[in-house]
Amino acid sequence: MSSPRFWSPTFEIERRDDGTILMRQSEPLEDHFPTLADYLDHWADATPDRTWLARRQNGGNWVGVPYAEARRAARRIGAALLELGLGPERPLLILSENSLEHGLLGLACSWVGIPYAPVSPAYSLVSKDHGKLRDIAATLNPGAVFADDGAAFSTALDAIAAPGRVVLNARHPVDGALLYDDLRSVSEAPAEAARAALTAETVVKYLFTSGSTGSPKAVINTNGMMTAMAAMTRDCYRFLEDEPPVVLDWAPWNHTAAGNKVSSLVLTNGGTYYIDDGRPVPGKFDETIRNLREIACTWYFNVPLGYDMLVEALETDEALRDTFYSRLSMMFYAGAGMAQHTWDRLIALGHEATGREVLLATGLGSTETAPFALACTEPQKKAGNVGVPSRGLTLKLVPAGGKLEARLKGPTMTPGYLDDPEKTAEVFDDEGFYCLGDALKPVDPDDLARGFYFDGRVAENFKLSTGTWVTVGAVRGALVDALGGLARDAVIVGEDKPELGALILLSEKAANTPRSDVEAALRERLAVAAAAASGSASRVRRMAILETPPSFDRGEVTEKGSLNQRAMRAHNVDLIETLYAGGPGIVAV
The missing domain is CATH 3.40.50.12780 (ANL, N-terminal domain)
Structure with missing residues (x-):
């Protein structure tokens, strides 16, 4: 008889008077080899x-x-x-x-x-x-x-x-x-x-x-x-x-x-x-597809951009689809938020190929946590649930700026940074918990076992002039999704301003389209997104196109292509001022 496909954890939860929450699995981590x-x-x-x-x-x-x-x-x-x-x-x-x-x-x-x-x-x-x-x-x-x-x-x-x-x-x-x-x-x-x-x-x-x-x-x-x-x-x-x-x-x-x-x-x-x-970039992804025609994985990892490209191939090549899902127990994504339309298509393709739902999930961790820390194994209707703490870890949620800052303690936490006791001390609190720098939002405040949504990097977030906190990660993901393939990424701006703006990097297709047509399409989609937003902290009203690629040496972009929001804001002060002053090239609604 085969074992269960995934865990079925139970939890011990402690709530402190100051709003801090401690959450850990009831069962201890099983014995394992030491090296x-x-x-x-x-x-x-x-x-x-x-x-x-x-x-x-x-x-x-x-x-x-x-x-x-x-x-x-x-x-x-x-x-x-x-x-x-x-x-x-x-x-x-x-x-x-x-x-x-x-x-x-x-x-x-x-x-x-x-x-x-x-x-x-x-x-x-x-x-x-x-x-x-x-x-x-x-x-x-x-x-x-x-x-x-x-x-x-x-x-x-x-x-x-x-x-x-x-x-x-x-x-x-x-x-x-x-x-x-x-x-x-x-x-x-x-x-x-x-x-x-x-x-x-x-x-x-x-x-x-x-x-x-x-x-x-x-x-x-x-x-x-x-x-x-x-x-x-x-x-x-x-x-x-x-x-x-x-x-x-x-x-x-x-x-x-x-x-x-x-x-x-x-x-x-x-x-x-x-x-x-292969790589999830034009010109190199064909090698990934070639490999996936031959190798039927049991566990598959990619970044959201890679899944965006993969789903296009799976939908047009039935043989590739059948091989890809033939032995697959789950798909895992990390590095950024996944667009809902990609999520829906991957789930539907799994059903077509296998007659069952192939788990698509993400989690949360960092280099300092080895990285496996939180994981989601319950099928979801939408992307974003990073799951619950793994066996052997204690998750500590500390109220901060209207959010819950996540901290972790357990056997997978790093002892620190090599020859840097000062930086090491900065990332551990007085109870020895590692401070992730991420905020989490419960799927259900009354049932934490249902998992958490990533609620932004604490250091990336900022306040509008109205005093309203902006969750940059969530706004960025929603905006890029709403622009429907016109932008490959966005920098969210508006600190101490009355409304949100964005600096966007055009997709390859949009970059090769006449600028007037691109600006018109951006304005149309921005208007729809702004009308659907629930409030000023999620409603982007103006955008400017970044003409200069982000610099690796200046710390604006990682090798994976992820933008450093703080560095991009700091290095584009003049463009941000132009964005709010208005004029040619500014897309506003």
């Missing part, structure tokens, strides 16, 4: 020939690494890295994107206790001054730096070169670099000894925050955090007990979503991870 290396050893023994990680070779056939081979490589590479002098004080810095080499280097580090830090390739390939990359290198003082393609990363490697720092390349090596394929050691005994010394407190990796408000901070990720998170996901997604997960994922491993949650979901449950070299 990721324990899971690799388990699956290498139990299923030695099952593929752990796979990628297309030069765009052709899939090349996979079985679990037994992965452990052998971890032992061999780990011994070589130790011989190079790497260790807890001399971590490995990884500059390049997802690859088999990247995956095996990270696995080797985790097997012998060498912290590693995958960082955004954009810091090397997009940034013009490599400022953030230099800050990262200064924070870590890495003993070695890996960049898959030495030629492509040569400028970045020069920017962080230091005496005694080893450079590793897999292809096109720079002068003096050590080739990945040459990572060998005289003896693997040091790797075995290091493996035996691992504990739950051993640092696995450092993941860097976006650095949108300054230098990126190195979030400490321990074995205990990641294995506790794996136990939480296994408790939540009970279908993992019936068959090993199969995932196809493009999201970068320098982000906690793919680098921690998806990767550990696969490794700790003996599953298979197919690296998707």
Whole structure:
């Protein structure tokens, strides 16, 4: 008999006199292995020939690494890295994107206790001054730096070169670099000894925050955090007990979503991870579709933009649709709000393909929470429910500015930021709860077990001159949805103004349409949206088109394309003044 598909949690809820709410699951977190290396050893023994990680070779056939081979490589590479002098004080810095080499280097580090830090390739390939990359290198003082393609990363490697720092390349090596394929050691005994010394407190990796408000901070990720998170996901997604997960994922491993949650979901449950070299951008999404024709996932992750593009393909290709839904237990989205029309179409397609509702859900967490924290497993009629706290966590909701600020405590919380006690102290309250910086709104105030809606980033929100608080995230999502494909994103403005405005980034299609036609269409849709809004805090009355793309180096946009609302407002003061003064180019209703 198969296990339940998802959890059925019960809760203990405490309400304090000051309005603070504490919520936790009644049952404790189940026992689990203390280190990721324990899971690799388990699956290498139990299923030695099952593929752990796979990628297309030069765009052709899939090349996979079985679990037994992965452990052998971890032992061999780990011994070589130790011989190079790497260790807890001399971590490995990884500059390049997802690859088999990247995956095996990270696995080797985790097997012998060498912290590693995958960082955004954009810091090397997009940034013009490599400022953030230099800050990262200064924070870590890495003993070695890996960049898959030495030629492509040569400028970045020069920017962080230091005496005694080893450079590793897999292809096109720079002068003096050590080739990945040459990572060998005289003896693997040091790797075995290091493996035996691992504990739950051993640092696995450092993941860097976006650095949108300054230098990126190195979030400490321990074995205990990641294995506790794996136990939480296994408790939540009970279908993992019936068959090993199969995932196809493009999201970068320098982000906690793919680098921690998806990767550990696969490794700790003996599953298979197919690296998707496609991306949810024009010109690259065809590769994702090609891969989805061949790989039937049991658990699928994407950002809302990726689902916007995927649903178009699923609706026009019945064979693709049937393969996509054939083994699928659920779809998960994160990174932004999902448009309701995309949500409705994905649910309908699932019904057509399977005769049942395939769960489409999101959750809430952060780099500092490993990231799995809140999850929704109840079918919903609309997007937005981020769910309830996972087993082992306590959710604390603190009244702030008319909202409920979310804080968390439990075994998946980071110990802090590397060598930054001041920033660490800032993000924990006096009871030891990590402050997410997010506000939550109960679906039903009388039944918190029904979950919560994301109610905006506390730091992004602002007040109108009337004193009314504006929930920027909700307004932005509703506006982009209402503009019906004309805008790919929006910056919500209006702090200390009587009404809301927006600076919008046109979609590719709108950018190639005559401006007068675009402005007319924007005005028409803005009028409809404004008429339907419930009040001044949700009614956008004027818009201006952003002519200059947001800058990565200025912290206005992340590599995923998410806009930093505060930075965009701060850097577009003149345009905002023009927006409220009115005139040519301003769309107002």
